[in-house]
Amino acid sequence: MKHGLNRPALEYGSGFPTLLFKEVKRFYKVAFQTVAAPVLTAVLYLMIFGHVLEGREVYGRLSYTAFLIPGLVMMSVLQNAFANTSSSLIQSKVTGNLVFVLLAPLSHFEFYAAYILAAVFRGIVVGLGVLLITIWFATPTLEYPLWILTFAFLGAAILGSLGLIAGIWADKYDQLAAFQNFIIMPATMLSGVFYSIHSLPTAWQMVSHFNPFFYMIDGFRYGFFGVSDNSPWSSLAIVFCFFVGVSVIALRLLQKGYKLRY
Amino acid sequence: MAMHPAISIQNISKQYGALQALDDVSLTIESGEFFGLLGPNGAGKTTLISILAGLVTPGHGHAAIMGADVQKGFREARRMLGVVPQELVFDPFFTVRETLRFQSGYFGIRNNDAWIEEIMANLDLTSKADSNMRSLSGGMKRRVLVAQALVHRPPVIILDEPTAGVDVELRQSLWQFISHLNQDGHTIVLTTHYLEEAETLCQRIAMLKQGKIVALDTTANLLSRYGSVKKDGEGKTDLEEVFVNIMSKGTP
Numbered sequence: 475m476k477h478g479l480n481r482p483a484l485e486y487g488s489g490f491p492t493l494l495f496k497e498v499k500r501f502y503k504v505a506f507q508t509v510a511a512p513v514l515t516a517v518l519y520l521m522i523f524g525h526v527l528e529g530r531e532v533y534g535r536l537s538y539t540a541f542l543i544p545g546l547v548m549m550s551v552l553q554n555a556f557a558n559t560s561s562s563l564i565q566s567k568v569t570g571n572l573v574f575v576l577l578a579p580l581s582h583f584e585f586y587a588a589y590i591l592a593a594v595f596r597g598i599v600v601g602l603g604v605l606l607i608t609i610w611f612a613t614p615t616l617e618y619p620l621w622i623l624t625f626a627f628l629g630a631a632i633l634g635s636l637g638l639i640a641g642i643w644a645d646k647y648d649q650l651a652a653f654q655n656f657i658i659m660p661a662t663m664l665s666g667v668f669y670s671i672h673s674l675p676t677a678w679q680m681v682s683h684f685n686p687f688f689y690m691i692d693g694f695r696y697g698f699f700g701v702s703d704n705s706p707w708s709s710l711a712i713v714f715c716f717f718v719g720v721s722v723i724a725l726r727l728l729q730k731g732y733k734l735r736y
Numbered sequence: 737m738a739m740h741p742a743i744s745i746q747n748i749s750k751q752y753g754a755l756q757a758l759d760d761v762s763l764t765i766e767s768g769e770f771f772g773l774l775g776p777n778g779a780g781k782t783t784l785i786s787i788l789a790g791l792v793t794p795g796h797g798h799a800a801i802m803g804a805d806v807q808k809g810f811r812e813a814r815r816m817l818g819v820v821p822q823e824l825v826f827d828p829f830f831t832v833r834e835t836l837r838f839q840s841g842y843f844g845i846r847n848n849d850a851w852i853e854e855i856m857a858n859l860d861l862t863s864k865a866d867s868n869m870r871s872l873s874g875g876m877k878r879r880v881l882v883a884q885a886l887v888h889r890p891p892v893i894i895l896d897e898p899t900a901g902v903d904v905e906l907r908q909s910l911w912q913f914i915s916h917l918n919q920d921g922h923t924i925v926l927t928t929h930y931l932e933e934a935e936t937l938c939q940r941i942a943m944l945k946q947g948k949i950v951a952l953d954t955t956a957n958l959l960s961r962y963g964s965v966k967k968d969g970e971g972k973t974d975l976e977e978v979f980v981n982i983m984s985k986g987t988p
Contacts, residue, residue, distance in 0.1 A: 484845055484889060486815060492841025500829050570825035574884060577789055577819055578842035579811035736752075736792050
């Protein structure tokens with residue numbers, strides 16, 4: 475065998491595309507669990523709530539089922555973006571195979587970008603799956619597709635970043651489950667997926683305005699119907715600031731090697 | 737062009753709470769050496785390796801691989817270094833070939849299939865190339881770890897107890913392969929508890945005890961300096977005896 479050092483010199487590029495591809499392939503290999511299952515869950519929500527609240531109208535003109543669809547799509551985008559980064563990191567940490575990424579000459583920016591873009595991709599794939607199935611029940615309009623894409627991307631990137639933070643912080647699966655069940659799940663459920671906040675008592679409307687997830691869902695829904703609880707521009711500003719905030723925290727943790735490099 | 741040592745460690749210290757894992761360790765390993773890093777469990781070998789690999793940040797001191805600082809010049813340092821970790825870790829989602837392609841890609845190396853196939857052939861992994869990592873035996877997983885460390889053709893290779901729990905056949909084929917790499921110019925750093933392996937393979941040895949280097953010399957010199965207390969049946973001192981003699985003395 476002619477060994478490595480006697481070969482022509484290697485040309486090095488960035489490890490980012492491979493890490494991104496690996497993260498996408500990881501969820502693709504178990505797509506039944508990572509894509510099909512959340513689509514089914516969202517469809518069940520639509521069938522149950524749509525049936526129970528049939529005949530109600532929202533914003534004075536929308537059927538409840540049509541109103542519900544964008545919320546369910548966005549909820550699926552957010553939850554799956556979170557699940558992708560958090561589950562990948564905790565699994566790699568617990569099994570120890572994260573060492574292969576840590577040994578490579580990847581910067582914290584490359585690491586962050588690969589994990590987040592994979593999370594965005596999974597979130598949008600699941601969201602599209604939910605949309606394609608649920609439009610059989612009611613057809614929402616697509617008033618402003620650019621708003622839809624913008625809020626979907628930013629929302630998924632935020633939840634991907636939160637998943638990264640949670641995955642770095644958690645040492646055990648139950649710590650990650652606590653983060654998901656006591657922070658992400660309530661914030662998502664109480665963000666206006668199933669209702670317009672105008673239907674809430676004033677005090678709860680106020681509380682909803684402190685939930686950044688509300689602005690993601692509301693802005694996303696504006697893209698479908700051209701009507702929302704809050705101005706899409708102010709929602710965009712809040713969501714963007716939140717994105718910058720969580721990205722800075724995630725990048726700082728990666729740069730410091732918090733719980734990754736000792 | 738200035739020639740740098742393969743590994744340069746200057747005054748490295750590392751503390752975990754009350755535990756002083758490394759205490760002012762300095763060491764230079766020249767290019768092309770087959771070097772042994774020995775010591776009892778908890779002596780600081782893995783911490784030292786982890787600092788070189790960038791997995792652990794030193795409390796004090798500097799370390800460099802082929803002249804590249806492991807912190808400030810981490811990209812260059814990591815490209816120069818291949819590490820076979822002690823634990824039998826693997827990604828259960830992927831096959832052997834995927835694992836090696838990904839590892840190559842993490843280093844930014846594309847179109848590396850010819851080299852990957854060659855490594856697999858030399859480590860008898862070709863028949864398992866498309867098997868999932870989960871389905872491999874412990875020995876096969878160990879071979880994949882070695883292949884992963886070689887996939888970016890690093891001039892410096894660190895093997896952290898690579899033969900722990902490995903059968904005799906694999907140990908012999910692994911050492912044959914690693915010896916060939918060393919003959920071709922790769923610098924090899926080995927930690928092992930099989931001292932006869934270290935004695936046979938390593939030209940120079942450092943012994944660590946409680947985070948300090950307590951002996952550093954050529955294997956021949958260590959045998960002649962510390963091996964006079966007891967002789968084996970053929971009247972020849974072995975490294976195990978040397979190790980016991982050195983470790984039984986107090987930390988300097």
